[in-house]
Amino acid sequence: MSVGIRHDDLRRRNRAMVISAVRRAGQPSRTEIAATTGLSHSTISAISADLIQEGILTESKASEPTALKRGRPQIGLALNPEAAAVLTVVLSLNFLSVAVIDYAGQVIAEEQRRLDTLVMPRDELIGECLAIVRRRLQDPDLDVGSVARIAMGIQGITDSHARAMLWSPITPLTDIPFADILEREFGIPATMENDCNMMAVALRWRDPERYRDNFIAILLSHGIGMGLVLKGELFTGTHSSGGEFGHMIHRPGGALCRCGRRGCVEAYAGNYAIWRSAMGISEDAAPTDVGDADMRALATKARQEDGPEREAYRRAGEALGFGLGSLFALIDPAPVAMVGVSAAAFDLIEPALREAIAQTAGGQHSNSISFDTEPNELPLIREGCAMRALTFVDQEIFAPGVQAKVGATGKNVA
Amino acid sequence: MSVGIRHDDLRRRNRAMVISAVRRAGQPSRTEIAATTGLSHSTISAISADLIQEGILTESKASEPTALKRGRPQIGLALNPEAAAVLTVVLSLNFLSVAVIDYAGQVIAEEQRRLDTLVMPRDELIGECLAIVRRRLQDPDLDVGSVARIAMGIQGITDSHARAMLWSPITPLTDIPFADILEREFGIPATMENDCNMMAVALRWRDPERYRDNFIAILLSHGIGMGLVLKGELFTGTHSSGGEFGHMIHRPGGALCRCGRRGCVEAYAGNYAIWRSAMGISEDAAPTDVGDADMRALATKARQEDGPEREAYRRAGEALGFGLGSLFALIDPAPVAMVGVSAAAFDLIEPALREAIAQTAGGQHSNSISFDTEPNELPLIREGCAMRALTFVDQEIFAPGVQAKVGATGKNVA
DNA sequence: AGTATTTTTTTGAGGCTCGAAAAAAAGCCT
DNA sequence: AGGCTTTTTTTCGAGCCTCAAAAAAATACT
Structure with missing residues (x-):
């Protein structure tokens, strides 16, 4: 039923902790992260060195106000905007909008479109969503490979695993598994989120x-x-x-x-x-x-x-x-x-x-x-989708898989 | 905000996992525990050896039906009933009941009493509760030191931290911090639980x-x-x-x-x-x-x-x-x-x-x-309190504190 | 320039889990 | 009975991870 904690989970989780601390705090120093996570300085130092080396975090001699303090100045850590990107799709009554957002949370491209959602047949509705996403992904300015996640938000009821729209007031259609459809089409992990849930997510980031x-x-x-x-x-x-x-x-x-x-x-x-x-x-x-x-x-x-x-x-x-x-x-x-x-x-x-x-x-x-x-609900919904997608990316990037290190220790003596 | 996972938490949590697996499954073998927890055999072996040595678990060559199988027979692990005991107090309309339960979940003593809860003044109501608990604790058959936890259940609203009764239909009195009162009086950790929550807990144990x-x-x-x-x-x-x-x-x-x-x-x-x-x-x-x-x-x-x-x-x-x-x-x-x-x-x-x-x-x-x-709600409430208290004990016993092991490794060479 | 102060990195020690192999404890078969 | 098979449990070495303490780095103060 419940599952034990394996040894390698530990590193993964603590990496997650560090990344999320950086996302929340903006530009915290290692010392600050150690304080908020409760982990030791050495651990934070080791993890952040890894993350920087992997291009997920960057050092930024940020804080000018630090100049007043004595001692070695803190080095701010920040998310590397180029580490990844996410794409948000928001479908509401007669309106479809898409945005591409970098790893640091900045919008780098967007597109909007009016549709007659109430009368569109199933294929057409799905087709419009796929088309607008495809156009953004084909943008020459965008490194497609960096889009690590799609979060789609819709007015209506979705399933608890965030895979499908079950019912929506904006269309008579039901049970459209948008997450699967997007994943199949673009090969990018996707989720289908409820609009009000995304509003809540966004509010928490806006005013914690x-x-x-x-x-x-x-x-x-x-x-x-x-x-x-x-x-x-x-x-x-x-x-x-x-x-x-x-x-x-x-x-x-x-x-x-x-x-x-x-x-x-x-x-x-x-x-x-x-x-x-x-x-x-x-x-x-x-x-x-x-x-x-x-x-x-x-x-x-x-x-x-x-x-x-x-x-x-x-x-x-x-x-x-x-x-x-x-x-x-x-x-x-x-x-x-x-x-x-x-x-x-x-x-x-x-x-x-x-x-x-x-x-x-x-x-x-x-x-x-x-x-x-x-x-105004739409900006909130989009922000929520963005944060949700980014959080997912945070959780995946620090799952490093098995790193094959050359273990050349041939110990022959029994 | 969120806290990182320290290295020593790991063992603590996995011990918890093992104990709870044993409590749920009855008399599982080590192999069975390894399967349900997802931990390796060696880890389970090490942890259960510790737990047995500490008197929390016991080995019991239980399963007779195993006789049919080939191979080394499984050794069932069981909770040691004497590892600890818990005490439940259930206060309902005009009725007060107490039970002492061993670590394996068997009732080993109980006492019940009628009261006029609706008209009793504050001191008297509290006094009756303390008195009935004291009588059970003074039972010569009971090793008082082994009572590791008290769980009190009451009809009405309690606070979300399970410390106090806020409001109850069985008395005009409000805001009685029973958990603190019991802890102060007997020096045993206590909680104040809501009756219906305990019903739910009991139902889950009865029919998972x-x-x-x-x-x-x-x-x-x-x-x-x-x-x-x-x-x-x-x-x-x-x-x-x-x-x-x-x-x-x-x-x-x-x-x-x-x-x-x-x-x-x-x-x-x-x-x-x-x-x-x-x-x-x-x-x-x-x-x-x-x-x-x-x-x-x-x-x-x-x-x-x-x-x-x-x-x-x-x-x-x-x-x-x-x-x-x-x-x-x-x-x-x-x-x-x-x-x-x-x-x-x-x-x-x-x-x-x-x-x-x-x-x-x-x-x-x-x-x-x-x-x-x-x-019949009362038996359910008492069962729920018992399981809740036992679960708390499970979570505390495996928090072993720092075990002082004789580390005689004097390595002098730099 | 030298000292003090604070942050970050390095290092060694101790623990934990895992996989593989060994040991243990039966039943099965000849 | 004795050897073989099967299954469970224990042992052992390796690899990681975290931690505390010490060292190094970078700046302000005097």
């Missing part, structure tokens, strides 16, 4: 102070999604990407949801639900697409006067509040980031949300629960 | 086939509790023991719950809620204690005729079903064990539960979701 071990990223857009980090780990379901906060039940038998069921949180707080409610359309009406501009206009109207628009946001806040209350009953309160178009209307949502959450057992001390907003 | 990496244990009793195992790990909240399934919101603003809020799952499915509903008492009425016998009578009545009793169970099933649907939206479906008095009435609950769950996004393929029932 606030988003450290436990936090929640909620996407308030056409649908309602969630990325959840618990005890420092990205939470996933047992089979799927899980965390389908939007499909927790708010009112049994209530409003019609895009998923076909009734009473989901999303059926009250998704863009289409807010729109439906504001326009006085029946809760039984099929969800319709609402553009971002329309949603912004709706929010403006709601701010101007107390009418059905404001009431629609209030009801959205209520649904989100009770949903969060249930969630907090399970995992305890944690900082929340609201992302997406409707996050820009969070001022309209927050009062009812807080009122609702205060009525739940999970929402004890609801005043101490803090919300942050970020209206 | 069914309850392996992902499953849910739900307590259907006066209150509704949950123990959750995800990806092989016991799930806890970020601050508290978490997993308060009973206080997820079923109907916003609905029936009055024991926690003081409205509309919690428990306010429809707890014993008091079923009783209240069956008796036609208002949903706003304060929860009352209902005895187990009364609940059994209620179930009998409900089976006999289609009246308010049956309707009460139906409503309980509905609440549990929608609650599970929301839970499954977050974590995906998993096997469920229903534990407690009302688990014996699960036949009355199941139809409405399945109907409700089928109406949720989380309950897709609801037919494949399987339920098992176990009416």
Whole structure:
């Protein structure tokens, strides 16, 4: 069942530790790394010498402020941008974007494209994704061999092993094993990630102070999604990407949801639900697409006067509040980031949300629960994919395989 | 942040692996352990020799069926029952029980006592717990020094570090740091565990086939509790023991719950809620204690005729079903064990539960979701505490500290 | 220029795991 | 019975890895 630790794992893991320390800290010195990893100076010295020799790290006499200190100046270690590259693919409603990112995390090329994802047949959708990736890989400026990993992000449900898209609101198609497709086509390891999970990953890199071990990223857009980090780990379901906060039940038998069921949180707080409610359309009406501009206009109207628009946001806040209350009953309160178009209307949502959450057992001390907003989800998703891919590369590069050293010790005496 | 692996950790962890392999497998041979841990025979041999020499394991020419096989017969390794002992304390409504368990997991002494937990003042409640433990420790048959750990289980919410009871339905008192109190009094490391978590731990030991990496244990009793195992790990909240399934919101603003809020799952499915509903008492009425016998009578009545009793169970099933649907939206479906008095009435609950769950996004393929029932929670809780304590001992004994070996190698030549 | 201070590298020692070979402990076969 | 086969367990040498201490390196201070 559980597996013992082999002797050679040790080096591999400690190399991983060093690389990740460098990625997190920017330009730490060896001494700094020794302090954060708890390993001895000699070990760090040996490992970083290897990594530099292998071209993964570089020395950079960085820190000018060090000039003030006494003693031998520290030598900063940095990731070698040319050590590898990764490619991110983000597929969202009617929109496909690709970026190439170097090992240090800088974008070195990108491309975007509009598609009619809702009506495209399977082959065409897959074909467009492959084509845009192929174009980036054929860029003469890019050393193709250096692309070590592809991370694809998509709105919707993916499987828990990050191999396939199981269901997505952007297309009627289901069960597309994008990771396998990309790997087969390009011979580059790939993963298929859930959009909200990537938002959470990105938030942690952007603001590790606030988003450290436990936090929640909620996407308030056409649908309602969630990325959840618990005890420092990205939470996933047992089979799927899980965390389908939007499909927790708010009112049994209530409003019609895009998923076909009734009473989901999303059926009250998704863009289409807010729109439906504001326009006085029946809760039984099929969800319709609402553009971002329309949603912004709706929010403006709601701010101007107390009418059905404001009431629609209030009801959205209520649904989100009770949903969060249930969630907090399970995992305890944690900082929340609201992302997406409707996050820009969070001022309209927050009062009812807080009122609702205060009525739940999970929402004890609801005043101490803090919300942050970020209206633009796409950059977050791409950043998350990039960091995820880079982290994978980190974990593979330091798995050095068996190094064949010339062992010429012919000891003949028994 | 993350910490590197030191060289000496390696042996410690592999010792842990061996001990846990023996605890799981019963009487495995060295070869068997090598297979399950993935370590080499020589390593297993060295480690088990140490463990035997230290009195933690014993050799037992066990397996008679081996007589049929050719070759050198396997030597079974077993836990030495005398290597240590642990003590479990289980505090539930009006009831306190203690057991002493040897290192192999056999109960060697126990004691039980009735108390009026609901009205006892703080000092008295703590005093009774200490007294009953002291009596067991003073048992002349017991080698006190061998008691290596105390695990206390309690109905209610504990903190995520298993140190204190934060809130419990069995007493109006809050925030009692039982773990610290026990440690201070007896000088033995202690933990304070949540009852439902211990149920889950016990289920996994009882039936590792069914309850392996992902499953849910739900307590259907006066209150509704949950123990959750995800990806092989016991799930806890970020601050508290978490997993308060009973206080997820079923109907916003609905029936009055024991926690003081409205509309919690428990306010429809707890014993008091079923009783209240069956008796036609208002949903706003304060929860009352209902005895187990009364609940059994209620179930009998409900089976006999289609009246308010049956309707009460139906409503309980509905609440549990929608609650599970929301839970499954977050974590995906998993096997469920229903534990407690009302688990014996699960036949009355199941139809409405399945109907409700089928109406949720989380309950897709609801037919494949399987339920098992176990009416008696106390034995499970005690077993769970015992295994938890023993596992802790496993993890401590193999942390050998620095063994002072006589290193008489005086190498003088530079 | 010499001293102090801090960082990095080198070196030797001690541990750990592994693979191969040897030893041990049976059953099987003639 | 005695030798052969089979399987398990132990032993042994080799190769790594980490650590602590010492040495070397690089700069500021006096």
